[in-house]
Amino acid sequence: MLNKYARAFFTRVLTPFAAFLLRRGVSPDAVTLIGTAGVMAGALVFFPRGEFFWGTIVITVFVFSDLIDGNMARQAGISSRWGAFLDSTLDRVADGAIFAGFALWYAGTGDNNALCAVAIFCLASGQVVSYTKARGESIGLPVAVNGLVERAERLVISLVAAGLAGLHGFGVPGIEILLPIALWIVAVGSLVTLGQRVVTVRRESAEADAAAGSRGSGATS
Numbered sequence: 001m002l003n004k005y006a007r008a009f010f011t012r013v014l015t016p017f018a019a020f021l022l023r024r025g026v027s028p029d030a031v032t033l034i035g036t037a038g039v040m041a042g043a044l045v046f047f048p049r050g051e052f053f054w055g056t057i058v059i060t061v062f063v064f065s066d067l068i069d070g071n072m073a074r075q076a077g078i079s080s081r082w083g084a085f086l087d088s089t090l091d092r093v094a095d096g097a098i099f100a101g102f103a104l105w106y107a108g109t110g111d112n113n114a115l116c117a118v119a120i121f122c123l124a125s126g127q128v129v130s131y132t133k134a135r136g137e138s139i140g141l142p143v144a145v146n147g148l149v150e151r152a153e154r155l156v157i158s159l160v161a162a163g164l165a166g167l168h169g170f171g172v173p174g175i176e177i178l179l180p181i182a183l184w185i186v187a188v189g190s191l192v193t194l195g196q197r198v199v200t201v202r203r204e205s206a207e208a209d210a211a212a213g214s215r216g217s218g219a220t221s
């Protein structure tokens with residue numbers, strides 16, 4: 001949903017900055033790589049120590065690189081298959097680091113095995129949700145579905161909650177409960193999204209196979 005409705009807004013807002021980086025000779029690939037490194041650092045340095053506010057600030061600064069790199073590539077007319085591969089692959093790395101950061105906190109000082117398991121579930125289910133799209137597209141299907149909790153929702157829900165939960169460290173009482181609530185929402189939402197995508201791929205593959213069958217062709221491996 002956010003991908004559908006918020007992308008146009010952020011494209012408008014970030015286009016001047018993307019143009020500025022291009023003028024300075026920065027490449028889209030460099031933005032992709034630096035952005036991922038920044039997200040990983042924010043998640044794996046701050047979150048395992050329970051420093052959710054500062055971790056979220058660092059991640060938020062760097063996560064927008066994912067909207068800037070493609071913008072730069074399109075403006076410069078250098079969008080490439082390699083860039084698409086790098087962007088999507090490093091998205092998985094960044095997402096893994098964020099939920100690993102939460103899991104490490106609950107496995108350590110946060111001392112809550114159940115929430116550690118929920119964070120690991122968010123990590124794994126998010127990767128599978130993205131894989132369904134990548135694999136569906138690789139076998140020639142459109143995977144045309146607006147899922148309930150796609151990547152943008154996973155990031156916004158968990159990061160807004162983590163940033164607010166981090167205010168507990170500045171003396172705001174009770175607010176740390178937002179992070180467990182967000183993790184449960186992302187976990188359940190990812191499961192629903194997985195179901196939505198599987199149903200879509202099932203329908204689209206049946207339609208494609210039926211169309212191919214009527215032309216005497218077989219399935220794709």
Ligand SMILES: CCCCCCCC/C=C\CCCCCCCC(=O)OC[C@H](COP(=O)(O)O[C@@H]1[C@H](O)[C@H](OP(=O)(O)O)[C@@H](O)[C@H](O)[C@H]1O)OC(=O)CCCCCCC/C=C\CCCCCCCC
Binds near residue numbers: 091
């Ligand atoms: C005192 C309060 C302290 C609180 C401080 C924290 C506040 C800030 C908190 C959060 C901000 C979070 C911002 C997150 C922005 C996320 C942007 C982003 O990178 O989105 C990525 C997404 C998809 O990009 P791609 O097309 O490159 O990736 C594809 C995708 O990953 C597919 O995965 P799938 O969806 O299938 O799982 C893959 O299949 C595919 O391979 C891959 O290519 O981009 C978008 O969706 C674009 C829209 C993003 C809109 C984000 C809007 C959020 C902005 C701000 C919210 C901030 C609210 C602040 C509230 C503060 C409360 C106090």
Ligand SMILES: Nc1ccn([C@@H]2O[C@H](COP(=O)(O)O)[C@@H](O)[C@H]2O)c(=O)n1
Binds near residue numbers: 032071078080
């Ligand atoms: N280093 C890069 C990154 C991205 N691209 C192109 O942009 C598309 C992704 O756009 P986003 O707005 O989601 O970042 C991607 O599919 C590539 O076509 C690129 O060329 N090089």
Ligand SMILES: [Mg+2]
Binds near residue numbers: 065066068069070087
């Ligand atoms: Mg990108």
Ligand SMILES: [Mg+2]
Binds near residue numbers: 066087088091
């Ligand atoms: Mg991306």
